[in-house]
Amino acid sequence: MIESSLRIVQPDWTQPMPLAALFGNAQPIELDLGCGKGRFLLARAAAHPGVNFLGVDRMLGRIRKVDNRARRLDLGNIRLLRMEGYYATTYLLPPASIRTCYIFFPDPWPKKRHHEHRMFNPHFMDALHRALVPGGVLHFATDHLPYFADVRDLLQADTRFAEIDPFVPTPAEQTDFELYYVGRTPIGRCSCQKRAGA
Numbered sequence: 001m002i003e004s005s006l007r008i009v010q011p012d013w014t015q016p017m018p019l020a021a022l023f024g025n026a027q028p029i030e031l032d033l034g035c036g037k038g039r040f041l042l043a044r045a046a047a048h049p050g051v052n053f054l055g056v057d058r059m060l061g062r063i064r065k066v067d068n069r070a071r072r073l074d075l076g077n078i079r080l081l082r083m084e085g086y087y088a089t090t091y092l093l094p095p096a097s098i099r100t101c102y103i104f105f106p107d108p109w110p111k112k113r114h115h116e117h118r119m120f121n122p123h124f125m126d127a128l129h130r131a132l133v134p135g136g137v138l139h140f141a142t143d144h145l146p147y148f149a150d151v152r153d154l155l156q157a158d159t160r161f162a163e164i165d166p167f168v169p170t171p172a173e174q175t176d177f178e179l180y181y182v183g184r185t186p187i188g189r190c191s192c193q194k195r196a197g198a
């Protein structure tokens, strides 16, 4: 069992993180940006011990909650980072270090004048492209269909990525927000893959 303090990483904010050293091995790494209370992250990590999972959320309370649950489940392949997602993706992830990025039910910021606060925008596309390995993928889901349309437009316009079949979680992997919305409102899902050589 690993100590809580080891699972919540405290990186040097000015350097890309030494991910293999933080996880203690060189397994592929998947990223859950805005992991919330971690229902997806925990289920995924338990089902895939040969993969490392990094959960990022800006709320410390949520990071601590995921950490407590990971400790109870004795999951050694999870690390958690309390950090703003764009900053983490741009500055703390080494280039070509992430195999899969999941962004599920990010805050939609529905008012147009607040769109600049959304996780997903053209700057984020650049950060994502830098952090993904060639052939790495992004999976996105939201209940907010205008946000979904904007994200899909961004992905389809970006020739560095190719659209692929959307990721559909198993019941055990549904996030806390998805559990709330499923059956009440349509959910938009899209996925894309970083083209090799792009």
Ligand SMILES: C[S@@+](CC[C@H](N)C(=O)[O-])C[C@H]1O[C@@H](n2cnc3c(N)ncnc32)[C@H](O)[C@@H]1O
Residues within 6 Å of the ligand: 033, 034, 035, 036, 037, 056, 057, 058, 059, 062, 083, 084, 085, 086, 103, 104, 105, 106, 107, 119, 175, 176, 177, 178
């Ligand atoms: C609506 S919740 C969804 C949580 C989880 N993905 C789910 O589906 O249950 C959005 C989460 O993203 C986090 N968040 C919002 N903006 C963020 C940002 N810029 N960087 C990191 N986390 C962020 C919030 O703290 C919250 O936990």
